[in-house]
Amino acid sequence: MKKKDTPQDTSSLQNITREVCYVKNSEGKYETDLSSGWEVKSAALDNAWDDINEQIEAAKNAVLAGEKSPIYYYFVKQLMDFQVLSGYTKFWKISIKKHMTPKGFKKLSEKKLAVYAKAFDINIDELKNFKV
Amino acid sequence: MVKDFKHIQTAHCENGVITSLLRHRGLDFMNEPLAFGMGAGLFYLHVPILKFNGGPAISFRSMPGGIFKRTCKALNIDLERKKFKDELSAQKFLDKKLEEGIPVGCQVGVYHLTYFPKEYRFHFNAHNLIVYGKEGDNYLISDPVMETVTTLTTAELNKARFSQGMLAPRGHVYYPKKLEMLMRLLLEKQL
Known part of the structure; x- marks a missing residue:
């Protein structure tokens, strides 16, 4: 994943924390970035909670x-x-x-x-x- | 009280605890990818016959504690671990280690971690965090998946350390004991 693609969606982590992701920067080297949440993950979690x-x-x-x-x-x-x-x-x-x-x-x-x-x-x- | 403990956030709790504990003991080169690699953390399991909550069993992590064990083995580090029969002796041991200034890794159940969002609080017993101090009735917690340090009350931490179910932690604590040999080796190499 490229650094500019780090998902910053709203999730249940809001106001609590952000998650570490390993991403490639513009030079193609890995570094860490913080993500506020990912829509897909939230949807899966919401689905589990609906059940x-x-x-x-x-x-x-x-x-x-x-x-x-x-x-x-x-x-x-x-x-x-x-x-x-x-x-x-x-x-x-x-x-x-x-x-x-x-x-x-x-x-x-x-x-x-x-x-x-x-x-x-x-x-x-x-x-x-x-x-x- | 542990002096100068530095919180490090990582993507995975077990890598994070080992990284923080070893860095605290002076292994400056330690970071999450290194711990993950040394501990042979890359893993994938998919068993369609085994059902969990209506779906197939999927795991993307090796057995809890495995990354620890292998990283410490590779670095020739003695890891002191302890499990307890009751909450009181577990708490006493932790307090004693904190007084000695040793940050301690703890296995806990996620369900009782009050600083987690409610949506994440399942009965999962193989989460790891570091306790690095105590102020009054509050333990100072460095949870590697959290952005900052947090606290838990004595009652909350005891509950989390004695959560029940699969892989029940039974107050499991651990910390690196002997690093002398490794440090000497590193020093010699630098000279």
């Missing part, structure tokens, strides 16, 4: 419809996978799956709810009284 937001919306509706427990909602909302949530809670994947059903969720003790609340960085009431 995630759709999943969060679906998770919310599933909880409101009584198909899933709030644990499932926060799991999706915070972009976790089972390895991540299992790491924070020290619960087994199979137990977490059970807690994601409304039936399994009802049986959870205060202590276990507190563990989940801590993992999601929310307070226990938000978990018990699901409101979005």
Whole structure:
């Protein structure tokens, strides 16, 4: 990439930082330049976030419809996978799956709810009284 | 407190941390392309059978830590690394090293880095940054992908150092230990 072609598009990095790019200057030698963002990269990232937001919306509706427990909602909302949530809670994947059903969720003790609340960085009431 | 630490911005975090740490120890010739080359960082992987978030597994980086290991091996540098069982001992070790004036490389989870734009905060655990000081409850952070230095509170840094999931850092810290032999060699060459 030539130095004059370094992309300077608006992106989510705005007002936060710029990225280093290695570019060729007018003498054909490499040097670094700062880029405020690249349209193509932003589009890919936006696309990924559109998918995630759709999943969060679906998770919310599933909880409101009584198909899933709030644990499932926060799991999706915070972009976790089972390895991540299992790491924070020290619960087994199979137990977490059970807690994601409304039936399994009802049986959870205060202590276990507190563990989940801590993992999601929310307070226990938000978990018990699901409101979005 | 580390004296005269100079923040260097790079395109990739692992190259950046090794470049900054070694430059701080007097290896003035170190820069990102050199670290990337010595560490054999060029890599590409595409596995269509392995699916991640609905797409094929693509990677344009080698295993985290690999660039470090190979650069240090090529330069005959002893790298001290440590992982911890709990946050408190990890924090104590870091504080001690900072008091001794040693900037320390840390492996962290991106999800907990509050200075990143929200759009970039995924559960990715192989990001690297340098901690070069502490002021009150704030750690002074030199993150190589950022334009300037930043800070994180003790709680935030602890969380990032003990993020969970694939490649969980478990408080992983590292810094070059012995450079004497290399420095002597360089000196001899200059003379």
